[in-house]
Amino acid sequence: MALSLSMTARPAWADEDAADAEFGPADGVIVVTGGGLEQTPAAPVYSTREITREAMVSAPSGRIEDVLSSIAGFQQYRRSDSRSSNPSAQGVTLRALGGNATSRALVVLDGVPMVDPFFGYVPLSALSPDTLRAARVTRGGGSGPFGAGALSGTIELESADAETLGLVSASLLANQRGETEVSAAIAPRLAGGFAVLSGRWDRGKGFWTTPEDQRAPASVRAAYESWSLGLRSVTPLSPDVELQTRVLAYRDDRTLRFEGADSAIEGQDASIRLVGRGRWQFDALAYLQARDFSNVVVSSTRYVPVLDQYATPATGIGGKFELRPPLGDAHVLRMGADWRRSSGTMKETALSAMSGAVTARRRAGGDNSDLGLFIEDDWLLGALTLTGGLRADRSVIANGFYEVRSADGTLTERSDYADRSDWSLSWRGGARLALGSGIALRGAAYSGLRLPTLNELYRPFTVFPVTTLANAQLRNERLKGFEAGLELVPLEGVQLTATAFDNRIENAIANVTIATNLRQRRNVEEIRARGLELGAHAARGPLRLDGSLAWTDAEVRDGAASALTGMRPAQTPRLAASLTLGLVPAEGWNLSATLRHAGAQYEDDLQTDVVPAATTLDLFARIPLVARASLVLRCENLFDETIVTRNQGGSIDLAQPRTVWAGLRWGI
Known part of the structure; x- marks a missing residue:
């Protein structure tokens, strides 16, 4: 970061006119974007949807998971958001291809994978929508340049630049429980480039996740406090090459269900990226991640600590290089390699529920790595776009x-497990044909790969009264799938989409019941998901409408003799839908209402307990005041719907009740 900032021509605040005079478009010398290489023609071939910045900063909760939920089929393992869930349950997936708490969708921020190196969850509270420009969600397996981990899809988050953010932007909001949300960013232009210093702080006493009739004297609200601080710089090195650097530090503390049941995550990430947009385009990226997780388990019968997982230090290190040679306007060829290594160690102390004395000290961990080589070509033939790619992974x-x-x-007790390695070949390809009159057809097929996480391989855990064992012999998950889609643009500003898909994960890792209150992570034969995704977008005058619906028939297959065969994967609804109606009556105004529905799902693999369906209505209003200031009003769960997130033998956890926010924004 220091090197990047020192390479600017003059590290001083510069107004827009001065920057344009030295490096601006009039000279045609340097254009700084702060992003990666442009999207290729392959993007429309797959089921890709983009969420705009306006939609991101209008989320009624202000959370990134709320933003992404506008894409039906996106889900976390549980319905609770990053204020009231255990962080290790924040795995994200698409197309009902879940079944455990690990991410089966690849989430990247400016090209850097964000999943935790040990657990595979995403640190959602550290990703503020206020500092993002857009999000692209591609449903369906990824291979090629996206890397291992993109089984159910890829979520690409892109940071906003200085022009989008303005020199200073900030917000301060509070709700009826006295909880607060503060964010701010300063984005000066530094000669031909820019820097962005941003921060966010959320805190609150939380709400009751335990229903009133199940509370005990030790029951408490889901208190939370999280902060994140980021610094990003973009520096032009030549008319076609720019250097991008980023550092991010964050911490999140939560209390769940009982007094003393505290969990915390923290991280320090750094990355450096070199992007070239000349004839030979390239994208070179390197990153380092230091993460940690701690968690105290409190007995639900005696209400005393029984497990102190006091540290889980983990490190992620990796990089990527992509090259696009100049092959003319008809071809966009991408070739390159990426590598990622994850290492970590779980450290915990077991305690007696009777005396509080230490009964055992446990450690577990290891190293996972993946080297991928990829090549992909997009071929433009007038109204027809063809794409195809291959990827080889050494895991x-x-x-x-x-x-x-x-x-x-x-x-x-000591177990040391044999090292193992494997080569895997993945592929993807498809076509899109524009028929004219606003009609287009597309089809695609693909495969993908995901390594088991260190958590799945080596760490057992207990959510009373159920114990889940680890399994060091887990095999890599493999996905194969295909889809077909139809796009209609009947009127200007109106787009309708429909996609039918069939995806299956071979060797899917699931928490399998093997005895009463005992499960183990195991590879099942496959999880298969078939379904239909519908999308609608309309912008006519001051009105806009965005809708998304996913109907998915997902089931586990594990042989005729298995009790799991024919069961729906745990925590996966059959139906999910989102509809947002917005109104912009004048410049600076933004009024919207979002209706969401999540169908019923099962808590466990044997479909013993049901998590009921839930429908919520959220509201957002931004009212301009003076200059760049505006009044912001938000309401989550307007009708105070009871949203069950966990139902384990009748022991229930709840999600966010009705919550009303009010505050001020400057420049957001």
């Missing part, structure tokens, strides 16, 4: 171990 699972020591440190 390595190594240094895995699990050990138990007594209270005095004596080793009582």
